[in-house]
Amino acid sequence: MARGARGSRHLSPRRADGPLVVTGATGTVGAPVVRALVAAGADVRAAVRPGGPAVPPGPAEEVPFDWQDEATWRPAFAGAHSVxxxxxxxxxxxxxxxLPALAAAREAGVRHLVLLSLQGAEGNRVVPHATLERWMRGSGVPWTFVRPSFFMQNLTGTHRDEIRDLSTLVVPAGSGRTALVDALDVADVAAAALLDPTEHAGRAWTPTGPEALTYDEVAAVLSAELGREIRYARPGLLRYARHARASGMPWGMVAVTSGIYTVARLGRAGGLTDDVRRLTGRSPRDLRHFVARERAAWSTAGRTTGSSGATMDP
Incomplete structure (x- = not known):
């Protein structure tokens, strides 16, 4: 697919009354969602974990929020239209x-839930997102599911150190293809759903990149852009689990990511959609554009942290 314009289509101001609450507002997807909503003139309430990073100064209202702290739920959801x-x-x-916090949002009168899910969650009951989707379907609150394919940002997050320090990408995906997507495109899709709840309620969108790549091809793109060979290691699940644990990944995340990579290894992660273009009016960013933009994340000289942060979800 040809590379399209890199600017997002202008997002019209939303049609609903009340603030839009963004949880994970400083994260890989949440932060650009906040920026997109603010740029569209929406009333944005950025929900951040107490003691965590703050949102940059600006029009968004920052509120403390913790999924497991009931005392933060009412202030975050009061008067809100969407979450x-x-x-x-x-x-x-x-x-x-x-789910207790989501039930509190419903009791507070929230009228639209937009879930950052993952590609294939509707057919994979093991992933936590499937539980959230099932609850929302039966909640009585209009919902929209954003089911992105695997984030390109995992290369600058979870896999950053091994690429930077070992020139190796350790992924148990075999030769399966993955429709990697830039989280910035996912954020634009989510913002579009939040800004127009009437249009998007009851719909599921699956933003993907423009091409499905094997991890051999991902390593080749990294090699070309970084000017040094990046090797793709093909570990089995046991070797991957040992590597991930040695890198500090919790067991729960090891299990989830092993399942996600197994889907890729079985050839079920390569499906492409046109959802980014449909909702933003432009082509999704490709991996070459992403790697060129984030090159500093893998710099062996400065050992700088990638701007995208760590994520494995999706």
Whole structure:
């Protein structure tokens, strides 16, 4: 697919009354969602975990919010129209970790829930997102699911150090293809859903990149852009689990990511959609554009942290 214009289509001001609450407002997807909504003139309430990073000064109202702290729920949801729901990776049991807060949002009168889910969640009951989707379908609150394919940002987050320090990409995906997507495109799709709840209620969108790549091809793009060879290691699940644990990944995340990479290895992660173009009016960013933009993340000289931060979800 040809590379399109890089600017987003102008997002019209929303048609609903009340603030739009963005959970995970400083994260990989939440932060650009806040920026997109503010740029569209929306009333944005950026929900951030107490003691965590703050949102940059600006028009968005910052409110403390913790999925497991009931005292933060009422102030965050009071008078809100919509909530962008982002599951923190460490919360692996959504039934107890998140559903009570979502029930509180419903009781507070929230009229639209937009969930950051993942590609294929509708057919994978094991992933936590499936539990959230099932609850929302039966909640009586209009919902929209954003089911992105695997984030390009995982290359600057979870896999950054191995690429930077070892010139190796350790992924148990075999030769399966993955429709990698830039989180900035996912954020634009989510913002579009939040800004027009009438149009998007009851719909599921699956933003993907413009091409499905094997990780051999991903390593080749990294090699070409970074000017050094990046090797793709093809570990089995046991070797991957040992590597991930040695890198500090919690067991719960090891299990989730192993399942996601297994989907890719089985050839089920390569499906492409035109959802980014349909909702933004432009082509999705490709991996070459992403790697060129984020090159500093893998710099062996400065050892700088990637601007995207760590994420494995999706």
């Amino acid at each position: 962008f729901v982002v599951r923190p990776p460490q919360l692996g049991r959504p039934r107890t970790h998140m």
